[in-house]
Amino acid sequence: MKFVSFTALIGITMRYDSVTDAMLGVLRRHLRHDGWTAPRLAAHFGIGEATAKRWIVGKGLTLERLEQMAGLCGMTISELAREAEHARSGMKRELTLAQERALSTDVFLSFLFMTILAGATPQELIDDFELKRPVLDAALGKLERLALIDRLRGDRVRPLVDRALIFRKLPMRALFDKYVKHQFMEMDFAAPEAVYTAEMLKLSDAGAGQLAELMERLRRDAQVLGDHDREESLRPRRWMMMMCAIRPFDASGVADSAADFSGN
Known part of the structure; x- marks a missing residue:
C-alpha cells in the first residue's frame, strides 16, 4: 500500500x-x-x-x-x-523596451493592443471601428510576432501580458502625450455628460505614494467593472477612457487673488 x-x-x-x-x-x-x-x-x-x-x-x-x-x-x-x-504560469507585468518601441511607432497597433487587453475580440473590433479584415489580420500578426498576443482557433485572441501592466518607459508615454492626452486637456468639464472629481490634500511624499497606489487599485477595479458590464449588461456599450492624475498644486495665483478680494 x-x-x-x-x-x-x-x-x-x-x-x-x-x-x-x-x-x-x-x-x-x-x-x-x-x-x-x-x-x-x-x-x-x-x-x-x-x-x-x-x-x-x-x-x-x-x-x-x-x-x-x-x-x-x-x-x-x-x-x-x-x-x-x-x-x-504568470503573464508579464511590464513590456520590454523593444516591445514599447514597436508599439509606439504605430498608433493603430498600440490602440489595437490596448483594446485586446480590455477584452475585445477581432470581430468586435471590426464592428466597432469599421476595420477591414486584412488590415486587422496584419496588425494581429505583428502583435503575435512581438510576443504580445496568441492567436487561437475560432478567431480568438489571447493577450500574453497581464492587463494590469504598467508602462514605465518613454516610448508609450510619448505616444500617450501625442494622441491621448489632448482629449483630456480639451475636455469641457462644464458639459452635462462630464464625469470627474477633484480633491485638494496636503501630503508627505509617503502619503502621495499611497495615493498613487489607491489610483492603481482604482484602475484594476475599473477593469473588473468593465468585465462584469460586458457579461451582465444588455444595454449598448461604447468605448470610454479613464485617467486619474495627481500633481503639485500651482499656488502662484493665490496671492494675486487675495489682493483682489473685496469681501463683498
Whole structure:
C-alpha cells in the first residue's frame, strides 16, 4: 500500500483547486467574449438563470457540462486546460523596451493592443471601428510576432501580458502625450455628460505614494467593472477612457487673488 503524507495531500488538493479555478476563469472570459450571458446560457440549456450563474462560477458544474460550455466557445477541455496552465504560469507585468518601441511607432497597433487587453475580440473590433479584415489580420500578426498576443482557433485572441501592466518607459508615454492626452486637456468639464472629481490634500511624499497606489487599485477595479458590464449588461456599450492624475498644486495665483478680494 502506498501512503501519501497529509502535507503532500494538501499540496495536491491545492494544485487541483488552482488548476480548476484557472480553467473556470478562462472559460468565463471566452463565454463573455462570445456573448454567452447567464440568461442566454439558461435558455440554451433549459435551466434557471440562477443555476446558470452557479455553473459560471463552477458550482454544481459536472465534467460533461464543462465540456458542453467549452464547446459553446469552440473549445475542447484539453484546450481549456492548456490555456489555463499558460495563465497560471504568470503573464508579464511590464513590456520590454523593444516591445514599447514597436508599439509606439504605430498608433493603430498600440490602440489595437490596448483594446485586446480590455477584452475585445477581432470581430468586435471590426464592428466597432469599421476595420477591414486584412488590415486587422496584419496588425494581429505583428502583435503575435512581438510576443504580445496568441492567436487561437475560432478567431480568438489571447493577450500574453497581464492587463494590469504598467508602462514605465518613454516610448508609450510619448505616444500617450501625442494622441491621448489632448482629449483630456480639451475636455469641457462644464458639459452635462462630464464625469470627474477633484480633491485638494496636503501630503508627505509617503502619503502621495499611497495615493498613487489607491489610483492603481482604482484602475484594476475599473477593469473588473468593465468585465462584469460586458457579461451582465444588455444595454449598448461604447468605448470610454479613464485617467486619474495627481500633481503639485500651482499656488502662484493665490496671492494675486487675495489682493483682489473685496469681501463683498
